[in-house]
Amino acid sequence: MEKFLAPGHRACAGCSMPTVINLVLDAAGPNTIVATPTGCIEVTTTPYPESAWRVPWIHSLFENAAAVASGIEAALKHFGKNHNVFVIAGDGSTLDIGMGCISGMFDRGHNVKYVCYDNEAYMNTGVQRSSSTPPCTSTTTTPSGKISFGNPRPKKDMPAIAVAHRVPYVATASVAYPVDLRRKVKRAISIPGPAYIQVNAPCITGWSFEAGTTVEIARLAVETCLWPLYEYVNGELVGVKKIHVKRPVEDYLKAQGRYRHLFRMKGGEEMIRVLQQMADDNARKFGLLYEGDLTCTSEE
């Protein structure tokens, strides 16, 4: 695999984000321009005068990567140049502050492929909640406490928002499923117009898990059905990644510090049941299970 993000960047050891970037760019190839908003990527890969990027890359602000990419695409179109234009962005910039620019970019139909690496919080500023943070997650702005189980709100459904904009290609992916991710990037490129891919991307610092288990955690998100893998083409659900053995959500929650409180607090089981319900709803909604497959019980 060709690595378009050079080693020597400063992301935390065990971070999934550089892997996401490398997988995306490996699939896209060198004929690619990337725009990135403010966040962990920018800070860890471009400390002046160094840069880890082997493709042309631009950062402008926290909220405008989609608009910057729109302008790049418009200029390329004007010059009759044919390069892939990608945004690679965190969930905070995507689901929150950048929403207006993204909506505009989708609406204008720019041929820009937008990849959100979803680590489910604002990591660069120290693990604050984003609207992609799942319920019951402890973050520094929604900490668990005597009367709080952490983030009280559901996760914003950004892929559905993209589908509602009639974005021709919308998919979810996971850093634990590199073949699937690469295939989706290639498919996104093959369909003209905007595309949106949201990649589950565990953050060792914000999620608090043991170094070396990044991919395992990401796989558990999929196997518990908390992170369904699916793709929409022209508004139609055209593919889902089926789960052979559906794991209980506890397996995923237990592996991470951000959910520790659920196993310690009174009423925590009730919250875990709510999360299990979410996973079960995903399984039903997207048809994630093979017929007759059973949910396995916890390994412990």
Add this chain to the structure above:
Amino acid sequence: MKMIAKEELSLKERMARMKVVEGSYAVAHAVKCCSPDVISAYPITPQTHIVEHLSQFVADGELDSEFLTVDSEFSAMSSLVGASAAGARCYSSTTSQGLALMWEVLYNASGMRLPIVMTVANRALSAPLNIWNDQQDSVGARDSGWIQLYAEDVQEAADAIPQAYKIAEDPEILTPVMVCMDGFILTHVYEPVELLSQEEVDRFLPPYRPKHILDPENPKTFGAFADPSYFTELRYMQWDAHRRALKKIEAVAVEFAEQFGRWYGGLIDTYHAEDAEVMIVTMGSVIGTIKDCIDDMRSEGLKVGLVKIRSYRPFPTEALRKALKDAEVIAVIEKDVTVGNEGALLTDLKAALYNTPTRIPVIGFPAGLGGRDITIRDIRRVVDKAIAARDRGIEAEMEFLSLREDLL
């Protein structure tokens, strides 16, 4: 006033070229002649007509540009950051709240040294909501690293566009330029204007050939983050580019005058300044009124002169020192006020004179805020107050002009 006209046209030829058009049309036409690759703008009064005219040029196939109908001014400037980094000649226009919404991106454009050109149709900032002209918006953006040129009339606002590109795109400058024109007063007025011709502009303005662009053949990183060991130097280089722009703005003005026969001043221009005892300093469309008033006052024997600021950023410190050194009193009229201090231009001007032997009274007048007319009577009042300050000492360093006491 200097008149340079190497390629003299006969009066008849000139008259034949004159058309009575709306200010916004003249500007849009000038933009068209500069053939921007990407235009991105969002409607806001009184700027709207400019982008509507440009849209029409594109729709009629007269202008081959990508016209982005963006979701906001924030996206407008952001998309031009991307387009400019990809090598495109870019244009936008906005005003007031729109410019305020761009604020964050203005710093990006200048910090990344992207030579974007934008017209600001000057308008007040709310609250209270007000769509009429003053210059609080662009004056508020004076520290964003953009070059700011102010136009006195429609012809100047239009002629400033090719000049702006020539300044911005100079490899020694690479700095975005705002051309500021007073909203409504200039954007919506119909005046006889000599419309630029494509051939002439092509001769004046070379195609944009950027050295650093987003190109997979030669990957470059734009917008890296710089820690304290680098940041100061990067700002210094920006600051230094403005210093170089002082000369460039003048040179381009001369070049323009030589080719087109129209001169508006370089960094500044003066009117009856040579022997003036009372000197008025200002910028924008009020200059027309002031010139008329000066004509009257001169016939009465009053030695009044004018300094027009054409380039507010970079600030023409040396030019002002020279132009003002023999004055006896200076009155600044400006369409903005720094709440908590005084007019921005007043402060800048006093600062420019401080380390010189010039020790004359300098007084300031915020005027024409939110679209209030500045009348000949107002100008006379300013001159009276200036003379009083000279003869009897400064009473008030700054005073709102024609304040309606009955409303306070």
